[in-house]
Amino acid sequence: MTATEWLLWARGPAFEIATVILVMGIIVRLIEILMLGRKENLAAPKGSATTGGLRTIVSRSVPDSGTFQRSTFTIVAGYIFHIGLFVVIFLLAPHILVFSKLTGLSWPALPTTIVDAFAVITILALIAVLINRLNNKVKRYLSGPMDYIVWALTTLPLITGYMAFHRIGFSGPMLIALHIMSVELLMIAIPFTKLSHAFTLFLARFYNGAVTGIKGVQS
Amino acid sequence: MEPVKSPMDLNPAVKSTGAQGETVGEALRRQGISRRGFLKFCATTASLMALPPTMIPRIAEALENARRPSVIWLSFQECTGCTESLTRSHAPTIEGLIFDAISLDYHHTLQAAAGDAAEAAREEAMKENYGNYVLVVDGSIPLGNPGYSTIAGVSNEDMLKEAAAGAAAIIAVGSCSAFGGLPNADPNPTGAVSVQEIITDKPVVNVPGCPPIPVVITGVLAHFLTFGGLPELDQLGRPVAFYGQSIHDRCYRRPFYDKGLFAETFDDEGARKGWCLYKLGCKGPTTYNACAVTKWNDGTSFPIEAGHPCLGCSEPKFWDAGGFYEALSTPTTDIARTAVYAVAAGAAAGVAAGALNKANKKRALSEHQTTTLDDLSPGT
Numbered sequence: 001m002t003a004t005e006w007l008l009w010a011r012g013p014a015f016e017i018a019t020v021i022l023v024m025g026i027i028v029r030l031i032e033i034l035m036l037g038r039k040e041n042l043a044a045p046k047g048s049a050t051t052g053g054l055r056t057i058v059s060r061s062v063p064d065s066g067t068f069q070r071s072t073f074t075i076v077a078g079y080i081f082h083i084g085l086f087v088v089i090f091l092l093a094p095h096i097l098v099f100s101k102l103t104g105l106s107w108p109a110l111p112t113t114i115v116d117a118f119a120v121i122t123i124l125a126l127i128a129v130l131i132n133r134l135n136n137k138v139k140r141y142l143s144g145p146m147d148y149i150v151w152a153l154t155t156l157p158l159i160t161g162y163m164a165f166h167r168i169g170f171s172g173p174m175l176i177a178l179h180i181m182s183v184e185l186l187m188i189a190i191p192f193t194k195l196s197h198a199f200t201l202f203l204a205r206f207y208n209g210a211v212t213g214i215k216g217v218q219s
Numbered sequence: 220m221e222p223v224k225s226p227m228d229l230n231p232a233v234k235s236t237g238a239q240g241e242t243v244g245e246a247l248r249r250q251g252i253s254r255r256g257f258l259k260f261c262a263t264t265a266s267l268m269a270l271p272p273t274m275i276p277r278i279a280e281a282l283e284n285a286r287r288p289s290v291i292w293l294s295f296q297e298c299t300g301c302t303e304s305l306t307r308s309h310a311p312t313i314e315g316l317i318f319d320a321i322s323l324d325y326h327h328t329l330q331a332a333a334g335d336a337a338e339a340a341r342e343e344a345m346k347e348n349y350g351n352y353v354l355v356v357d358g359s360i361p362l363g364n365p366g367y368s369t370i371a372g373v374s375n376e377d378m379l380k381e382a383a384a385g386a387a388a389i390i391a392v393g394s395c396s397a398f399g400g401l402p403n404a405d406p407n408p409t410g411a412v413s414v415q416e417i418i419t420d421k422p423v424v425n426v427p428g429c430p431p432i433p434v435v436i437t438g439v440l441a442h443f444l445t446f447g448g449l450p451e452l453d454q455l456g457r458p459v460a461f462y463g464q465s466i467h468d469r470c471y472r473r474p475f476y477d478k479g480l481f482a483e484t485f486d487d488e489g490a491r492k493g494w495c496l497y498k499l500g501c502k503g504p505t506t507y508n509a510c511a512v513t514k515w516n517d518g519t520s521f522p523i524e525a526g527h528p529c530l531g532c533s534e535p536k537f538w539d540a541g542g543f544y545e546a547l548s549t550p551t552t553d554i555a556r557t558a559v560y561a562v563a564a565g566a567a568a569g570v571a572a573g574a575l576n577k578a579n580k581k582r583a584l585s586e587h588q589t590t591t592l593d594d595l596s597p598g599t
Binding site: 029 | 454465467477479481497498504505506507535539540546548550551552554558561564568569570572573574
């Protein structure tokens with residue numbers, strides 16, 4: 001296959017396949033979780049479940065001082081690469097065009113050079129957390145093959161995207177094809193791995209907060 | 220510096236060609252081209268081919284003394300746009316006259332002869348210069364049915380094979396002959412193919428573009444006249460000297476891309492300020508050609524300079540590579556519709572899976588048996 005054919009495949013059939021697997025997979029998972037339901041609580045509520053749930057979504061995103069002191073590196077590096085991923089995925093003009101075609105919505109982009117800087121910082125942060133994972137005995141013990149696969153699937157699109165923007169290593173069509181295909185691998189992996197936390201995280205936090213909120217306990 | 224070789228040494232093929240025995244230099248002088256204009260062309264050619272300035276006198280010397288080689292130009296499934304491009308090299312500019320300085324023995328559009336006389340000219344040129352003529356092809360070749368395109372009753376495929384057999388060099392001019400082009404676009408009703416899909420035993424120089432830049436066509440011919448061989452080619456058979464860099468990398472609007480300043484429509488502020496045309500579907504990042512360097516219409520401008528995104532016409536399958544006005548980053552299919560179907564299917568599957576989980580849980584509950592102390596005591 002020529003570079004052009006790879007690019008056409010990546011932008012056409014491969015993107016369709018990846019979208020169907022991602023969307024179907026996430027919807028199935030979310031509905032399964034929601035249909036698990038909750039046991040009826042017969043006790044008189046001492047507080048609001050909704051308020052507790054919403055508060056926890058925010059409060060659990062802010063580390064308390066004790067945790068921060070114990071795991072400074074994990075929290076700082078984790079924040080950096082999550083914010084970096086958000087900026088790179090949602091605030092680069094060519095990416096917004098994809099979301100726009102999918103949803104009809106559009107929003108302003110950041111200047112490309114700023115997104116480029118975020119991409120570099122994100123890649124560095126991801127490399128740092130990998131080194132930390134390998135050097136920290138507890139983290140290494142807790143890590144299975146899937147953790148490393150998930151790391152690679154997250155980092156690969158950043159690296160191919162950086163290469164595509166700076167036009168390193170391959171022809172123009174091949175660079176864009178490689179970048180899109182690496183994103184498609186990530187899309188396919190999300191519903192089947194812990195990467196699905198992107199869609200379940202706030203649901204889980206709300207649930208935790210709601211359980212304590214109805215008991216009148218702050219969490 | 221090593222002495223300048225004679226064109227005969229540089230290009231043995233030139234020796235026996237030259238239907239009229241006139242050198243290129245003589246032909247140019249006869250047509251009133253100044254030495255200064257000629258050297259300017261040689262300098263441009265040298266810089267386009269990424270050759271050092273020391274090569275300019277060698278090119279001049281070689282071209283000056285080269286016998287005019289016989290060129291046979293075959294036109295198959297094409298629109299004559301490639302010929303139009305070549306003739307619009309602003310005669311009497313040097314590019315046009317270099318073209319006059321070859322012996323163009325057969326060309327549908329440009330030759331005076333017609334019918335049997337034209338075919339006789341082709342056959343005679345092929346016979347006289349067998350093994351030494353340059354074969355230029357524009358247009359694709361239909362393999363679906365030979366009757367789709369014939370010349371004097373001869374199918375394009377047969378004529379190409381016959382002419383290629385005695386050619387010293389084959390140059391596929393235009394995207395149709397290089398890659399199949401428009402006739403090859405989905406659903407390709409004529410079964411159109413490129414020259415190199417038929418001629419596999421000889422190297423083919425692809426000079427794609429819809430149409431190609433005039434100076435690129437003449438530059439490839441000049442290379443053959445000067446050095447006797449074919450230029451360095453890329454993976455798609457294109458001369459690296461002209462197709463080595465992408466439109467994007469040489470685009471004067473590139474700083475706007477880097478800054479994230481884009482025209483959103485053809486008449487907004489960004490368009491008026493000359494910002495990047497990426498969002499309007501520019502294929503510059505995936506297109507390799509010399510437009511941004513040599514420009515068109517005697518160096519006036521090129522499509523992006525005129526405010527229109529690059530269509531990617533010098534790349535294979537450019538008609539099928541998504542919409543001309545769809546940005547390169549976007550999916551080529553109706554992805555929103557696919558996503559809606561996926562949501563519906565996911566919801567149905569999710570509800571079914573959830574119901575199954577519930578049923579399992581219920582059955583487990585109903586089958587649940589209370590453990591008693593007796594169950595736990597040993598020996599029961």
